[in-house]
Amino acid sequence: MKELLIRSVSGLLMGVVLLACVFVSPWSWAALLLFIIAVGTFEMSRLLQMNSITGIVIGEALSICFFALPALVALHVIEPRWLLLEMLIAMIPFLYALFSVKHDAKPIFTYLFASLTFLSLPSALMLFMYREELFGALAGPRLIILVFCLLWVNDIFAYLTGKLLGKHKLFPRISPGKTIEGSIGGLVFTMASFIVFCHYSQWFPVTHAIGLATVAVVFGTLGDLCESMLKRQAGVKDSGKLIPGHGGILDRFDSIMFSVPFIFVYLLLL
Numbered sequence: 001m002k003e004l005l006i007r008s009v010s011g012l013l014m015g016v017v018l019l020a021c022v023f024v025s026p027w028s029w030a031a032l033l034l035f036i037i038a039v040g041t042f043e044m045s046r047l048l049q050m051n052s053i054t055g056i057v058i059g060e061a062l063s064i065c066f067f068a069l070p071a072l073v074a075l076h077v078i079e080p081r082w083l084l085l086e087m088l089i090a091m092i093p094f095l096y097a098l099f100s101v102k103h104d105a106k107p108i109f110t111y112l113f114a115s116l117t118f119l120s121l122p123s124a125l126m127l128f129m130y131r132e133e134l135f136g137a138l139a140g141p142r143l144i145i146l147v148f149c150l151l152w153v154n155d156i157f158a159y160l161t162g163k164l165l166g167k168h169k170l171f172p173r174i175s176p177g178k179t180i181e182g183s184i185g186g187l188v189f190t191m192a193s194f195i196v197f198c199h200y201s202q203w204f205p206v207t208h209a210i211g212l213a214t215v216a217v218v219f220g221t222l223g224d225l226c227e228s229m230l231k232r233q234a235g236v237k238d239s240g241k242l243i244p245g246h247g248g249i250l251d252r253f254d255s256i257m258f259s260v261p262f263i264f265v266y267l268l269l270l
Contacts, residue, residue, distance in 0.1 A: 010244045014252070018148070022141045026130045029144070030071050033123040037063050040249040040257075041115045043239040047230040047250070050111045058096055059108075063115045065089055070124035074131060090116075114230075118250075122260035135267060138203060146203075147263055150216040151255050153193055154186040158221075161185025175228040178221075187217045208270055215266045216259050223258020227251070 021032040041063040045056045066089055072078045093112045097105035126147075132139040162182025170178040191213045198209040227250055231239060240248020 006244050007246060010246060014243060014246070019145065022144050026075055026127060030075065030127055033071075033126065034064065034067065036249055036253060037067050037115075037119045037123055039240070039242060040119045040253065043248045043250045044115050044118070044230075045111055047227075047234045047236070047239060048107065048111045048114060049234060050107055052108070054100075055096070055108050055111065058092070059112055059115055062089055062092060062112060063120050066116050066120040067123050071127050074124065074127035118226075118254075118257055122257040125260050125264045128264070138267075143267075147216065147260065148256065150190055150194065150213060151220045151259065154190045154217045154220060155255070156186075157189035158182045158186025161189070171225055174225050174232060178225070183221060186221075187214065190217050204270075212263065212266060215262050219259035219262045220255035223255045226258060227254035 018032065021028040038060060041060050042056065044050075045059060050056055050059065066086065069078075069083055069085055069089075073080050073083060093105075093108055097108055100108070126144055128134060129143045129147075130140055135143055158178075159182065162177075162179045162185070165181040165185065166179030168180040169176060170180050170183050191210055194209050194213045195206055198204045198206065203209075204212065227239065231237065238247030239250035242248050243252060246252050
């Protein structure tokens with residue numbers, strides 16, 4: 001009971017902070033994303049057993065830079081042509097590996113690839129959701145909150161359906177707690193609630209609502225499984241201990257971060 005109370009309170013506080021940052025301004029949201037990237041990158045080093053202090057520092061710096069450039073473009077601070085510097089940033093791991101005293105370069109590449117693609121890229125894309133030239137009238141805080149709500153609804157109903165009806169394991173090698181019934185339940189309830197929402201808000205036609213809900217749920221679930229895989233390989237229960245009752249940053253944002261690039265592309269293709 002105490003654990004449930006701690007989990008509920010910390011989850012509520014986390015949600016309030018997130019909503020406040022999204023609605024106050026793109027700058028406050030960018031600041032929170034920067035914090036998420038910094039902490040999440042450190043947690044990633046733990047999961048991937050990156051023990052080199054130098055490698056961790058370089059990983060933190062590159063993750064922040066890889067986010068900062070597109071973030072400044074999204075915030076209209078610099079011109080899009082500066083994004084070309086991302087290609088130079090991507091070359092730095094090769095130079096580090098070349099001059100490193102350790103001969104095995106695989107850990108640093110794995111660590112940096114995971115951090116850049118799992119944290120920096122999705123975070124930058126969420127800032128571009130404020131741009132009206134990309135998403136029209138939907139651009140802004142409500143589009144970002146919509147993405148979070150789709151994943152939150154799926155998490156809640158997947159958990160409840162799994163508890164009530166779950167019998168068949170979805171991916172027992174990686175996540176013994178997830179069931180096929182729970183995943184289907186989460187998808188169905190997310191679709192149904194989003195269709196009802198779109199019926200009254202008229203944000204999307206029904207076909208697009210179904211498509212967007214499917215993309216969010218499927219890739220959100222895959223993101224959760226990917227992080228569970230990393231934790232299992234590292235032999236840890238949680239990625240960190242920052243959020244009482246929830247674990248680390250990666251534990252709370254894995255499904256969001258993994259699904260955002262796919263949601264972003266789907267919305268652009270609409």
